[in-house]
Amino acid sequence: MLTRQPILQNFRRAFSSSCRREKQRLVILGSGWGGYEILRGVDKKRWDVVLVSPNNYFNFTPLLASCAVGTLEFRCAIEPVRRYSPAAGIYQAWCDRIDFRNKTLQCMPATKPSHVASPSDTTYDHQISTTSPGSGLKFPLKYDKLVIAVGAYSQTFSIPGVKEHAHFLKDVRDARAIRSRILECFEQANQPTLSDTERRHLLNFVIVGAGPTGVEFAAEFHDLLHAEIWEHYPSLAKMARINLYDVAPSILGMFDSNLVQYAEKNFRREGISIWTSHHVDKVEAGKIYIKEQGEVPYGLLVWSTGLSPNPLVASITELKKHPKTQSIITDDHLNTLRTDGTPDPDVYVIGDAASLASAPLPATAQVANQQAKYLYKRLNKIIRDRTHEKPFEFHNQGTLAYVGNWKAIYDRPDEGGLPGLNKEKGRLAWLLWRSAYFTQTLSIRNKILVPFYWFLNCKFWFFDWIFGRDLTRF
Ligand SMILES: Cc1cc2nc3c(=O)[nH]c(=O)nc-3n(C[C@H](O)[C@H](O)[C@H](O)COP(=O)(O)OP(=O)(O)OC[C@H]3O[C@@H](n4cnc5c(N)ncnc54)[C@H](O)[C@@H]3O)c2cc1C
Secondary structure, three states: OOOHHHHHHHHHHHHHHHHHHHOEEEEEEOOOHHHHHHHHHOOOOOEEEEEEEOOOEEEOHHHHHHHHOOOOOHHHHEEEHHHHOOOOEEEEEEEEEEEOOOOEEEEEEOOOOOOOOOOOHHHOOOOOOOOOOOOOOOEEEEOOEEEEOOOEEEOOOOOOOHHHHOEEOOOHHHHHHHHHHHHHHHHHHOOOOOOHHHHHHHOEEEEEOOOHHHHHHHHHHHHHHHHHHHHHOHHHHHHOEEEEEOOOOOOOOOOOHHHHHHHHHHHHHOOEEEEOOOOEEEEEOOEEEEOOOEEEEOOEEEEOOOEEEOHHHHHOOOEOEOOOOOOEEEOOOOEEEEOOOOEEEEEEEOHHHEEEOOOOOOOOHHHHHHHHHHHHHHHHHHHOOOOOOOOOOOOOOOEEEEEEOOEEEEEOOOOOOOOOOOEEEEHHHHHHHHHHHHHHOOOHHHHHHHHHHHHHHOOOHHHOOOOOOOOOOO
């Protein structure tokens, strides 16, 4: 009985792969908000689905700031892509090059060669080049239809030292590195050999970029500082400072001005320093040079100043690109446009890597997710020989941002969004913020884990008796 089982499985696998051959192959590049949703929704009985992504998980990005400060555990912000194998083929690899004429991809394993030890957290670099040498043998992959959902990288504006010294917040591994560095700063500052000036330098926390990601990280970090850090490092907590920098004249540019004022007032009251209309000249280890302030020492620098094109997207010359963002332009059906302006019927692009020709949309999870839903429905209809001519339409559900101390802001457009709610702030918006992320959390496991950790780790008001965030560093 024991020996028969694998034979049966192998037979089934061989049989199903021969069935696969007859199916058209759909290759999805990327397992983020766009790629993962296509993987979930596309009909795997009708398409031979192959996913290529350097991560074997999906990142629930809105929860990364909470993970970085320990409000949530890292597992809460990821979903495994292998949940969908063997119905879909999955390669943990980078796509390096696309040959549109021969419909072939060149891929590079994102795993180390077998004789090299598995990568440790410290070797991870999300800005890694897609042509990084020595990560294994490249392999070709044919496609009939291709979905490019590779997202974008963090924008550094080529400011010297940013790539080398700043922390980014794009991936769960970034969140882990940030959490570890915060705790390291406090443990270092606690050493008896340091002077108070050295302690203050280490406990000066700098965030560059006051969009939703930078603001939410500042807010979450403030909560950590005023709860567990105050309890465990009382004298050091008094020395700690959070500084938020941006070149723009105000924070959260895309929000209604009243909501922005509310967020700014809240931050100032809670002791978060906002430095708008400030420009970073260069970054060194432990020092950032601000045009308006000169040298500013820091213990942790978090960089979140928008997006730059993914190297794969940058390497593509056969498709039309947006002149400013360099993202790939699509028609209303999310097909890419060749340089002569004709749509490529077999290549689609969605999410942060895409720009809709008729109306460019913001680079958000909401857009990537809606585009993915539209596209898998379209692909499922194509395979059933039914045309799907309806163009993609974006339905704006509104934007939320956490501003700390159990308060948030919610801005929705005049049409769409949640009925009866428009521009909200404070506790009600915070409730919307938490319910929105709870609702969007995908697996049952995370639907249990997320509220469990919210409850377990909260330390606020009369909830002081609950455990609080874990401050161990390992
Ligand atoms: C911290 C943070 C918080 C955010 N919060 C919100 C929010 O609250 N609401 C909101 O709407 N948006 C939010 N966003 C923005 C949102 O996450 C992005 O707009 C969204 O992830 C874009 O989806 P995507 O599929 O285009 O790209 P991504 O989700 O970035 O996925 C790209 C995928 O492609 C893979 N990839 C990269 N290069 C290659 C390659 N060469 N070959 C194969 N695969 C490749 C990556 O590993 C990744 O799996 C947030 C972003 C961050 C960083």
